[in-house]
Amino acid sequence: MDFPGGKAMDAVFYDSQRQGRFSFYMTSGGEEATAVGTAAALQPEDVIFSQYREHGVLLHRGFTLQEFAHQCFGNKHEPGKGRQMPIHYGSKALNFHTVSAPLATQLPHAVGAAYALKLQGVKACTAAYFGEGAASEGDFHAAANFASTLGAPVLFICRNNGYAISTPATEQYKGDGIAGRGASYGMASTRVDGGDARAVYAATAEARQIAVAGGCPVLIEAMSYRSGHHSTSDDSSRYRTADEMRRWRARDPVERMQKWMTHQGWWDEEQEKELRQSSRKQVVEALQIAQKEDKPPLSCMFTDVYADLPWHLKEQQAEVADFVRRHPEMLPAGMPNDL
Ligand SMILES: Cc1ncc(C[n+]2csc(CCOP(=O)(O)OP(=O)(O)O)c2C)c(N)n1
Numbered sequence: 001m002d003f004p005g006g007k008a009m010d011a012v013f014y015d016s017q018r019q020g021r022f023s024f025y026m027t028s029g030g031e032e033a034t035a036v037g038t039a040a041a042l043q044p045e046d047v048i049f050s051q052y053r054e055h056g057v058l059l060h061r062g063f064t065l066q067e068f069a070h071q072c073f074g075n076k077h078e079p080g081k082g083r084q085m086p087i088h089y090g091s092k093a094l095n096f097h098t099v100s101a102p103l104a105t106q107l108p109h110a111v112g113a114a115y116a117l118k119l120q121g122v123k124a125c126t127a128a129y130f131g132e133g134a135a136s137e138g139d140f141h142a143a144a145n146f147a148s149t150l151g152a153p154v155l156f157i158c159r160n161n162g163y164a165i166s167t168p169a170t171e172q173y174k175g176d177g178i179a180g181r182g183a184s185y186g187m188a189s190t191r192v193d194g195g196d197a198r199a200v201y202a203a204t205a206e207a208r209q210i211a212v213a214g215g216c217p218v219l220i221e222a223m224s225y226r227s228g229h230h231s232t233s234d235d236s237s238r239y240r241t242a243d244e245m246r247r248w249r250a251r252d253p254v255e256r257m258q259k260w261m262t263h264q265g266w267w268d269e270e271q272e273k274e275l276r277q278s279s280r281k282q283v284v285e286a287l288q289i290a291q292k293e294d295k296p297p298l299s300c301m302f303t304d305v306y307a308d309l310p311w312h313l314k315e316q317q318a319e320v321a322d323f324v325r326r327h328p329e330m331l332p333a334g335m336p337n338d339l
């Protein structure tokens, strides 16, 4: 897959997954301006609930390439201790709730957290990211109604990238997209060009001001295009034309930003070349380091859920211990057996 705009992280992580170095990856190509533009307009005390395609938000908050790489390899440095699939990032330090695979579950959570901030008198909001596909879930509607009736300061940030895996937006809804749904729940709503980082920033800054000052939700629908496959388990050439992809790739958000900065005289080709090379080197190094690290010990499968292990898990733990004693070759490479 080619990556317009020279996105080092997505390009190298994607290729590494295809080489079989880790199990799964999702790219954010075509939607970088939505992630970075919104993140730039938020404050560190604002709490993020993301879907899974918002790497730019984490990068903007200071999540390191090494942290991304550790998580994708599920090694011992990953806070989830390897119990989640790759791309399920989270960071307590950065006020970023861990990605949850079932679609839209983050939306009612974000509303509850926003209401809690309001009750505590904290002048901050939550930001709930979701795809237009996730907006078909009941959780979206429950969250929108709770947010507007309770007056919860939450920003609903919809990335409308045209597809829910292989289902085009034209087959997902018959109304005029997602922004209109916000209005029908009685909340301020806007639609923005999700490929224009400056427009996204301006819309988010205003939305945040409305939400925090007014104690109410705001919905932003950022229109963009998922320029990559849905995930490393998908082949989008099966359901969309090369011509459609070419047309959108010509409007790549990173290239648009590069052109604008160059036009302003703030950026040139030489700086661009250097940045691409050094970014790529940093990403490759982070992956090499993460791949060499040990996995969390086997016992982690059974910890951190119950204070006291219930009988049925004790039984399963004994079964696993017995199994790896009889079949040590089945223990994943680099995973200490502490059972
Ligand atoms: C409740 C639930 N149903 C189905 C899925 C499978 N699934 C994963 S991603 C996805 C498409 C989501 O599309 P969208 O919200 O538009 O996000 P995008 O992938 O386009 O960023 C589906 C159906 C899931 N993870 N959870």
Ligand SMILES: [Mg+2]
Binding pocket: 131, 132, 133, 159, 160, 161, 162, 163, 164, 165
């Ligand atoms: Mg989508």
